[in-house]
Amino acid sequence: MAQDEQAKMSRDQILKEIRSSKPSKAPLSEIDIKQFSAASVLEEVFIRNVEAVGGKSIYVNDEKEVIKNIQNLFSGAKEIISFVKGIDLGSTVIKTISTARELDKLDLAVIKGQFGVAENGAVWISDKDFDNRLVPFIATHVVIVLNQRDIIENMHEACLRMSGFKEGYGVFVSGPSKTADIEQSLVIGAQGPMSVTVFIVNKRC
Amino acid sequence: MSTKVDHPQAAEIFNQLEERVNWHDAALWYVRQKRDHAASQVKGWEELRSLAAAIKAHTLSKLDEYLVQFEEAAIRNGAHVHWAIDADAHNQIVFDILRANKARMVVKSKSMLTEECGLNHFLEDKGIEVIDTDLGERIVQLANEPPSHIVMPAIHKRREEIDELFHEHLRTKLSGGDAVYLAREARKHLREKFLTADAALTGVNFGVAATGGIVVCTNEGNADMGVHSTPLHIACMGLEKVIPRDEHLGVFLRLLARSATGQPITSYTSYYKSPKPGNEMHIVIVDNGRSNQLRRSDFRKSLYCIRCGACMNTCPVYRRSGGHSYGYTIPGPIGSILSPGLDLEKYGSLPFASTLCGSCSDVCPVKIDIHSQLYKWRQIITEKNQQPAFKKMLIFITGFIFSHPQVYQIASNAFGAMVRFTPRFLINTLLITWTKHREFPQPGEYTFSQWRRMNRQK
Numbered sequence: 001m002a003q004d005e006q007a008k009m010s011r012d013q014i015l016k017e018i019r020s021s022k023p024s025k026a027p028l029s030e031i032d033i034k035q036f037s038a039a040s041v042l043e044e045v046f047i048r049n050v051e052a053v054g055g056k057s058i059y060v061n062d063e064k065e066v067i068k069n070i071q072n073l074f075s076g077a078k079e080i081i082s083f084v085k086g087i088d089l090g091s092t093v094i095k096t097i098s099t100a101r102e103l104d105k106l107d108l109a110v111i112k113g114q115f116g117v118a119e120n121g122a123v124w125i126s127d128k129d130f131d132n133r134l135v136p137f138i139a140t141h142v143v144i145v146l147n148q149r150d151i152i153e154n155m156h157e158a159c160l161r162m163s164g165f166k167e168g169y170g171v172f173v174s175g176p177s178k179t180a181d182i183e184q185s186l187v188i189g190a191q192g193p194m195s196v197t198v199f200i201v202n203k204r205c
Numbered sequence: 206m207s208t209k210v211d212h213p214q215a216a217e218i219f220n221q222l223e224e225r226v227n228w229h230d231a232a233l234w235y236v237r238q239k240r241d242h243a244a245s246q247v248k249g250w251e252e253l254r255s256l257a258a259a260i261k262a263h264t265l266s267k268l269d270e271y272l273v274q275f276e277e278a279a280i281r282n283g284a285h286v287h288w289a290i291d292a293d294a295h296n297q298i299v300f301d302i303l304r305a306n307k308a309r310m311v312v313k314s315k316s317m318l319t320e321e322c323g324l325n326h327f328l329e330d331k332g333i334e335v336i337d338t339d340l341g342e343r344i345v346q347l348a349n350e351p352p353s354h355i356v357m358p359a360i361h362k363r364r365e366e367i368d369e370l371f372h373e374h375l376r377t378k379l380s381g382g383d384a385v386y387l388a389r390e391a392r393k394h395l396r397e398k399f400l401t402a403d404a405a406l407t408g409v410n411f412g413v414a415a416t417g418g419i420v421v422c423t424n425e426g427n428a429d430m431g432v433h434s435t436p437l438h439i440a441c442m443g444l445e446k447v448i449p450r451d452e453h454l455g456v457f458l459r460l461l462a463r464s465a466t467g468q469p470i471t472s473y474t475s476y477y478k479s480p481k482p483g484n485e486m487h488i489v490i491v492d493n494g495r496s497n498q499l500r501r502s503d504f505r506k507s508l509y510c511i512r513c514g515a516c517m518n519t520c521p522v523y524r525r526s527g528g529h530s531y532g533y534t535i536p537g538p539i540g541s542i543l544s545p546g547l548d549l550e551k552y553g554s555l556p557f558a559s560t561l562c563g564s565c566s567d568v569c570p571v572k573i574d575i576h577s578q579l580y581k582w583r584q585i586i587t588e589k590n591q592q593p594a595f596k597k598m599l600i601f602i603t604g605f606i607f608s609h610p611q612v613y614q615i616a617s618n619a620f621g622a623m624v625r626f627t628p629r630f631l632i633n634t635l636l637i638t639w640t641k642h643r644e645f646p647q648p649g650e651y652t653f654s655q656w657r658r659m660n661r662q663k
Binding site: 003007010011013014015017018019020021022023024025026027028029031033035036037038049052053054100101104117119120121122132133134136137138154155156157158159160162163164165167168169170171172173174175176177178179180181182183184185187189190191192193 | 232235236247248249252253256259260262263265266267268269272273282283287288289290294301338339340341344357358359360362363364367382384385387388389392395396399400416424425426427429430432433434444449450451452453454455456458459466468469470471472473474475476477478479480481490492496497499500502505
């Protein structure tokens with residue numbers, strides 16, 4: 001096909017241009033991540049940064065406390081999806097495979113976080129933690145449940161830890177969606193969730 | 206075809222409202238200060254910058270190999286990969302994909318590359334509706350303006366103007382510029398667009414060669430809202446966005462948001478590898494002058510840029526002339542070293558839109574020697590272009606004076622006397638442009654040589 005030929009020509013021409021224009025070889029050294037490590041209590045730094053990025057964090061002992069807290073904080077939530085074992089809020093109405101239009105009614109999504117990053121309050125979640133990629137974004141409120149022992153220091157460790165993840169999609173979530181596009185005034189709740197609450201569970205959840 | 210950008214002229218227009226210039230200046234300086242604070246919180250910030258620059262230097266030295274590796278991995282993941290030599294090819298590829306999927310409305314998250322290629326207008330002319338979904342981008346889209354900043358597209362707009370714009374286009378009530386109200390209304394408006402769109406367009410912050418995945422950073426969650434609510438994702442990526450491995454992502458993600466807005470990271474750092482079953486994902490790799498820039502050894506480091514905008518926020522000229530005065534998609538210091546590579550004639554005034562103070566180079570997270578490159582472009586432009594006879598003469602005289610110490614002595618005494626005794630209105634006309642907005646400083650009582658003779662050679 002002419003179009004395919006055209007495409008291959010573009011590719012080959014670009015690569016040829018690069019080969020003739022690129023600089024001589026520059027080495028790629030190993031990253032010594034220890035030089036970026038500062039002594040600190042990781043949970044404390046994490047909690048501080050979750051607040052700093054507009055999120056909320058709550059320290060709990062077990063999943064029962066998570067449920068109790070959710071019921072208090074989100075008493076008005078009707079449509080809820082929980083992807084976390086042991087946190088069944090009994091009101092899951094929306095089937096997880098549904099259209100964007102249906103998911104738009106979602107009040108709350110509860111998701112298990114794989115690990116948290118102390119330096120920026122971000123939590124890594126991927127396809128295996130939800131069965132519809134839209135859920136963490138379209139839900140009005142998002143709750144993330146995280147084991148305390150899964151808090152790591154910085155993005156160097158984080159990228160090593162998620163590196164090579166097998167799923168098709170993953171995301172670092174650092175607080176709720178936000179914007180400062182109107183005269184630099186921070187508004188929490190832009191096109192995604194209005195709030196993100198991270199529960200840090202003391203023991204295995 | 207191209208009209209010359211006249212930065213001094215455009216800056217002059219921007220400077221007509223002093224209060225507004227001061228506000229713009231302060232708004233950006235505030236962001237610069239937030240960046241400083243964020244950087245100071247990171248142990249080894251300077252080492253991190255050096256590391257980032259080294260990774261970029263290495264990647265450029267093997268760019269062809271990494272791009273091929275990236276392509277192979279992306280195809281294995283189930284994505285389609287396209288290559289575009291220039292803006293026209295890019296626009297056509299995107300249009301063809303949309304047409305093949307019968308897409309009529311697309312939601313787009315921020316991509317400076319698509320701005321660079323003029324994609325929106327191209328698609329609109331073909332009958333496809335394009336909705337920018339980043340709030341700042343939506344604001345400038347409604348105002349029918351280009352972004353004035355690469356991270357904060359509507360930084361030049363006052364809240365009252367946004368209020369009126371929304372009132373006109375989104376039928377909101379006039380709120381006096383209530384940011385929360387306006388953002389909520391935009392949320393409702395955009396939510397409806399996400400739910401009805403046929404395809405999502407995004408840019409790419411990083412393409413990881415080893416995994417074939419692309420990483421997109423947003424605060425609003427708009428890239429993900431678009432990608433996950435539509436069946437088709439088209440990601441447009443400049444070919445310099447590729448990095449070798451995931452571990453390198455860690456370095457750049459620590460630098461990017463801190464340098465851009467002073468945040469420790471954006472709200473969402475989304476890593477797309479494969480489309481969800483039944484969906485399609487396309488990656489368009491774009492050259493559009495980049496391989497040419499790679500050939501220029503003095504300027505290739507400009508391809509390190511990760512588009513944080515820190516050089517704009519710190520630039521005394523950008524802050525006081527506004528993004529639109531540059532007449533190029535990427536304004537400010539980095540735009541002024543990228544654009545002459547594309548069209549020296551058109552963008553020839555931009556490398557002069559700088560005091561060469563070097564602050565841009567100091568804040569650059571990937572250590573691009575921006576101010577040195579500005580200086581090098583000036584030399585090229587000055588050689589190429591016929592300079593005004595008056596300027597040539599002045600340069601010749603200055604050169605002569607500085608290379609003849611005795612002449613210099615006489616001239617500096619004469620000049621001091623001249624400035625001291627000439628009436629102000631005459632100096633202001635003599636030295637025309639420089640004294641337009643400032644006073645010529647009064648010379649001291651003695652020249653340095655006179656002072657030295659009196660004090661040091663007794």
